[in-house]
Amino acid sequence: MSTERVTFPGHSGDMLAARLDLPEGRHLATALFAHCFTCSKDIPAARRIAGRLAAMGIAVLRFDFTGLGHSGGEFANTTFSSNVADLTAAADYLTSRGMSPDLLIGHSLGGAAVLRAAPEIQSARAVVTVGAPFDPEHVTHNFGDALTTIAATGAAEVNLGGRPFTIRQEFVEDVAGTNLEPIVANLKKALLVLHAPRDEVVDISNAASIFSAAKHPKSFVTLDDADHLVTRAEDAEYAAEVIAAWVTRYISLSPPAPPIGAPEGVVRVSEADAAGFLQDVNAGPHHHALADEPAAYGGTNKGMSPYGFLSAGLGACTSMTIRMYARRKGWPLDHVRVDICHDKVHAQDAANGSDAKIDVFRRRIHLTGALSSEQREKLLEIADKCPVHRTLERSSEVKTELA
DSSP states (O other), X not given: OEEEEEEEEOTTSOEEEEEEEEOSSOOOEEEEEEOOTTOOTTSHHHHHHHHHHHHTTEEEEEEOOTTSTTOOSOGGGOOHHHHHHHHHHHHHHHHHTTOOOSXXXXXTHHHHHHHHHGGXXXXXXXXXXXXXXXXXXXXXXXXXXXXXXXXXXXXXXXXXTTXXXXXXXXXXXXXXXXXXXXXXXXXXXXXXXXXXXXXXXXXXXXXXXXXXXXXSSEEEEEOTTOOTXXXXXXXXXXXXHHHHHHHTTTSXXXXXXXXXXXXXXXXXXXXXXXXSOOEEEEETTTEEEEEOOXXXXXXXXXXXXXXXXXXXXXXHHHHHHHHHXXXXXXXXXXXXXXXXXXXXXXXXXXXXXXXXXXXXXXEEEEEESSOOHHHHHHHHHHHTTOHHHHHHHSOOOOOOOOO
């Protein structure tokens, strides 16, 4: 993933700071991300979701609302409606670059904002909310006793997340006057609601209300014990995986033709966690997996090791080759299972620089069905003709260049 730092004018003409996360390969679609109340475009959840989508070929624009992060303007002069206007300005910026947003994603009050802005962003075909309130006025619960001062004097300083912010009466009145129910009911876009049942900032009942108000197609997925800001890496990773899998049902991601010399396309492996070993493995926009090392070797054990993928390739190829032959012959093969054992540990070999020249893969094939002894022996013979098997048996050449 490559990232461009860009700016564009917001609702008041002040320049808004943004990051445009771009796919390494062909650009297939575009998402627009709205951060939570008084947060920024750089919160961990936003970065992780953007990274996963970019790996699928979906560019993501995440920006700071007026007066926040690196954006210009005064936060004290903003309202919920001005946030919505900033979102439509961001969509207009993307459109000016030929990247009209297909997907809108909003976190917390940003989720309410994308619901409100969605009818005005006609290019968007799908909307995702993460921990969003059904009633934007919910955010005023964080103001406590300051609400009385705001009503009396027109403004007050409120401590939010350890930082002081000036909140004006205009903001309070604006969120109080916003009703999302008819907007959600007439969204006419696919909707995914993500929410944690133990969210102590925005109660899970808000997600239920959003989901109930919406018409199909709609989906509701729990974030289990995640906190409101989805700060833990594993929770942000899960949210990213769910969004990435869900969006393919509603946004067509047509992969480009494979390059010359790579008939099955490019398998792209991108580091997901620089502090560990977690890797995003993508083969086009529709196929994603995680590679990792066991916890004992400094990984997080969220995916198979590289040796595990090697064994999986051999096992899958063996099973497919057997099935193809049995199907062609019309033999009564009901089921195939292949167990692969590879007596090596990738983390150890990577650390020690193994000099071993020959690897031994032990392959046990289980065939179920009314097969004769001769048929079983023939299928065992066919297993050795599996292309991956033959590749592993031959000496291979790996040509490497620095991009």
